Amino acid sequence: MQKIKTYIAPARSEWSQIIQRPQLDHLSLVGKVTDVLEAIKKEGDQAVRQFTTTFDGVQLEDFSVSETEWAEAETVVSSKLKTAIQTAATNIETFHKCQISDIKPLETQSGVVCWRKSVGIEKVGLYIPGGSAPLFSTILMLGIPARLAGCKEIILCTPPDKAGKLHPAILFAAKLVGIRKVYKIGGVQAIGAMAFGTETVSKVFKIFGPGNQYVTCAKELVQRAGTAIDMPAGPSEVLVLADQSANPIYVAADLLSQAEHGPDSQALLITTSQELAAAVEKEVVSQLEDLPRKAIAEKALAHSKIIVLSDMEQAIELSNAYAAEHLIISTLDPERVASNIINAGSVFLGNYSPESVGDYASGTNHTLPTNGYATAYSGVSLDSFVRKITFQKLTPAGLSEIADTVITMAEAEGLRAHALAVSRRLKEVEKQ
CATH class of the missing domain: 3.40.50.1980 (Nitrogenase molybdenum iron protein domain)
Incomplete structure (x- = not known):
């Protein structure tokens, strides 16, 4: 098989090109x-x-x-x-x-009650x-x-x-x-x-x-x-963020579990250890031979990457730039690394949290943003299936209290009818 392309300490100016996804001609x-x-x-x-x-x-x-x-x-x-x-x-x-x-129900100010209902x-x-x-x-x-x-x-x-x-x-x-x-x-x-x-x-x-x-x-x-x-979507992907403590057998298995999804899938390893990178590459070649979906995985590996950087701070920065659908953190202190992750669909911490578990049975949802959309989208959750309707109820006293604020703002925006919808009620309230 063709080897996974490896980048050793690439210049920051090359990062955006290196982490490009396979291009689909929609x-x-x-x-x-x-x-x-x-x-x-x-x-x-x-x-x-x-x-x-x-x-x-x-x-x-x-x-x-x-x-x-x-x-x-x-x-x-x-x-x-x-x-x-x-x-x-x-x-x-x-x-x-x-x-x-x-x-x-929450009283935002006296006589003004607001709440929200999920439907x-x-x-x-x-x-x-x-x-x-x-x-x-x-x-x-x-x-x-x-x-x-x-x-x-x-x-x-x-x-x-x-x-x-x-x-x-x-x-x-x-x-x-x-x-x-x-x-x-x-x-x-x-x-x-x-x-x-x-x-x-x-x-x-x-x-x-x-x-x-x-x-x-x-x-x-x-x-x-x-x-x-649900969300925009592209081919499935995984990024493994690893240091010298990671087990190359586990990392290779994680990369291949993603690669077997489809020929357009992408698997990335970002590591601070050149020794780990070399060991993972050998393991991928070895483990690939045992896969029934070897032909599919090989095509995915053709546009997969191994990237070696000098320190974990750079690795985290590049991970956030990629915004992976699945992010596996295999480091000495995965919780510390995870605290700096801001772009990812679902994160798997430590050597014993393979992506496969999230795909099937841990409890989290495996329907996740791909193709970099993790910068702006969340994975599917209960919220994906509901609409959140807001409600508000004002007492006469509450309307009197908030009226001047609304009228002033409406008139400043040139929306006279908005202001009148309040002031006409206010006249009746003041008679009471």
Whole structure:
């Protein structure tokens, strides 16, 4: 395999070039994706059937999962996998349940009371990739907070295999979290069906879930058309921040666990130890040979990087500039390093906190900002599935108290009607 490119003490002027992500040509996809979305918007189920045949290679009359298929999934999934999924679901629910909160009524000044209430988004759509790897874990990450948030309708779309079936673990996980509206629709046609609605699939207000570059492009386009999405997304990525104390076997395993996601994934190591860098590079070559998804990982490693810097302060600075989706800190004092991290999707501290645990079962959410969006976006949480509505209630005395402030500000902005909405009430209050 081609070696991971290593940079030894690069000049600061070179940093931005070194940490560039693989470039995806979304513009070349827009025309094709737009055509599919427009067809689904006009023709509904008929267009979905056509594109399912074209893109997934299977003809389906009914996209819904039958009761027979639900029952089969229950028997096919091994008891060991069921227990693992249930354990992960419990941890995810425990972590997300603690995020439920409303602001109690607060008197900001005498007679003026304000509060906030969280209301679940009424209809949400979840997209679960099912191509080279059926990501049933993502159902837990999205379905559990959606249910806890009180979303009234949760729709799940995922691509069928060549036999028109879904992976049984996907159905088991969906049933476990309470999702029964599951449709065998993948790719752009799934995003279109949820965004615009068809005879079978209800239109939703917000779409969640990862996907390939076509799915990402479709999500961006339907957002412009009025359907909210979880966040902008790109290929998955990891950055390992390490010093001489890190175990090269663990670091290499972490880099490869990210690389096997897909050919566009990126794995970076930033370290203060040239010896560690060399040891990790050898380990990557050795461990790669044992991977079933070796070919995919090799393509990802072609644009992965090892960067050696002189001190941890520079390493932290470069890490913050990259704003990784996943950040693993393998240092002598990971908590101290973490206290200086300001840009990351999810952080894993110490030699015994692999990214894999967060991907599946620790409890935190694995749906995270990629492509540098961690500078401005958070990962999915309970808040992603709710709208926060504010309320205020004033007594007559409270209105009198605040009236002069509002009238003065409204008139200064030239909004006379705003001022009159207060002053007309004030006249009645003063008569009382």
